[in-house]
Amino acid sequence: MAAQKGSAGSPIIIKRSVSAVQEAHHGGAWKVAYADFVTAMMAFFLLMWLLNATTEKQREGLADYFNPTVTRSPGAAGNGTEFGVRHAIFDIPDNAKAADFERVARQVQDQLTGSGAESMQLTNMLKHVVTRMTDEGLVIELTDLTDDPLFVEDTGQPQPALVDLSRVLADALRHVRNDIAIAGHVRGYPEMMVASPVWALSDARAHAVRNLLEQAEMNPQRIQRVSGYADRKQRSANPMDPANNRIEVILLR
Numbered sequence: 001m002a003a004q005k006g007s008a009g010s011p012i013i014i015k016r017s018v019s020a021v022q023e024a025h026h027g028g029a030w031k032v033a034y035a036d037f038v039t040a041m042m043a044f045f046l047l048m049w050l051l052n053a054t055t056e057k058q059r060e061g062l063a064d065y066f067n068p069t070v071t072r073s074p075g076a077a078g079n080g081t082e083f084g085v086r087h088a089i090f091d092i093p094d095n096a097k098a099a100d101f102e103r104v105a106r107q108v109q110d111q112l113t114g115s116g117a118e119s120m121q122l123t124n125m126l127k128h129v130v131t132r133m134t135d136e137g138l139v140i141e142l143t144d145l146t147d148d149p150l151f152v153e154d155t156g157q158p159q160p161a162l163v164d165l166s167r168v169l170a171d172a173l174r175h176v177r178n179d180i181a182i183a184g185h186v187r188g189y190p191e192m193m194v195a196s197p198v199w200a201l202s203d204a205r206a207h208a209v210r211n212l213l214e215q216a217e218m219n220p221q222r223i224q225r226v227s228g229y230a231d232r233k234q235r236s237a238n239p240m241d242p243a244n245n246r247i248e249v250i251l252l253r
Helices: 019-024 029-053 056-066 094-117 120-128 160-173 198-215
Strands: 068-072 081-085 129-133 137-143 180-185 223-228 246-252
Touching: 094 129, 094 137, 094 160, 094 246, 120 129, 120 160, 137 160, 160 198, 160 246, 180 198, 198 223, 198 246
Parallel strands: 180 223
Antiparallel strands: 068 081, 129 137, 137 246, 180 246
């Protein structure tokens, strides 16, 4: 009699599925992908912070630093070109610029003040000099005194004292590199005059000082402008006051 299916004598085969174990194990690829994502996000937020914390010129400097450029080396063999990388250029902070200019201005002021110890004549000559700091720079005023004018009356011809004073000023300015502006101012004249000389006179005197500074071997390229302001910016409430006759030599920031 044939054995009954599933009888006690039949072998029992048990199949174990391992698919669940295999599906649970995905390897480390997802960890690498996640690490790359986190790194990219950190780089993104760092870039956003950098863009917000720097000026336009600083960003240009950073871009130039990482961009290769072709530079020409004078005297090099062949076509004279070689590859190089520009250095990053950053703006000097405004407070550092201000502090540096203050130091330069003090040097000029100290030299003008200290020069008076050389002789009594020089001490008297420096009585014409008044200095003050403005937003534009260090203003050095060369001013008429009541009994000691710097120009021949109503002309642009300098007195000998102004010639000597210009040499002292040029020597003090020679030790700094800032550019210079010159402005001429004159006293008021009676309104009854047919032709007022104030504009031509202030301009002529400003150019006279420019010539004197250049003759004293100051670099003419440093002079950025020469202006005549006529009698429009008076120092004294009395428009006829000789103190209104002055030349301003401005050491620009």
